[in-house]
Amino acid sequence: MTRIALTVNGSRCEADVEPRQLLVYFLRDQLGLKGTNVGCDTTSCGACTVLVDGESVKSCTVFAVQADGCEVTTVEGLAQGDELHPVQQAFHEQHALQCGYCTPGFVMATISLLKENPNPSEVEIRDGLEGNLCRCTGYHNIVKAVQAAARAGA
Ligand code: FES
Numbered sequence: 584m585t586r587i588a589l590t591v592n593g594s595r596c597e598a599d600v601e602p603r604q605l606l607v608y609f610l611r612d613q614l615g616l617k618g619t620n621v622g623c624d625t626t627s628c629g630a631c632t633v634l635v636d637g638e639s640v641k642s643c644t645v646f647a648v649q650a651d652g653c654e655v656t657t658v659e660g661l662a663q664g665d666e667l668h669p670v671q672q673a674f675h676e677q678h679a680l681q682c683g684y685c686t687p688g689f690v691m692a693t694i695s696l697l698k699e700n701p702n703p704s705e706v707e708i709r710d711g712l713e714g715n716l717c718r719c720t721g722y723h724n725i726v727k728a729v730q731a732a733a734r735a736g737a
């Protein structure tokens with residue numbers, strides 16, 4: 584086991600992890616943060632996307648030990664009390680989800696995309712989110728949600 588210390592959703596946390604433990608399972612199983620989903624386990628779907636030091640990362644693709652000393656944000660860390668993050672609010676208002684399984688990953692990837700490009704074109708949105716897959720929506724409303732979040736200054 585290896586001792587790691589990191590900040591998750593603003594809270595300092597120390598834990599012993601196996602060196603082979605993936606970050607997504609550390610978040611879900613050791614910290615109980617089940618909002619980060621596993622859709623493929625092979626770096627394909629983006630359902631497991633979180634922010635590590637502000638950058639979007641597929642958490643099935645990195646080991647928990649690689650997050651040692653980092654600041655990790657999951658979907659649970661976005662809302663302020665009852666107030667949704669502007670990207671969450673935009674997904675809600677634009678009906679950008681059906682089953683919702685992909686949604687936490689899309690929300691986290693959108694936050695990262697808008698940080699890099701606060702006013703993306705539709706093509707830039709589709710390119711920027713190409714690492715996230717959705718089986719339900721056809722993507723149209725997801726693009727509308729990202730545009731709405733950009734207008735809201737997310
Ligand atoms: S579960 Fe990580 S990319 Fe699909």
Ligand code: FES
Pocket residue numbers: 679680681682683684685686716717718719720
């Ligand atoms: S809303 Fe069902 S997979 Fe995207």
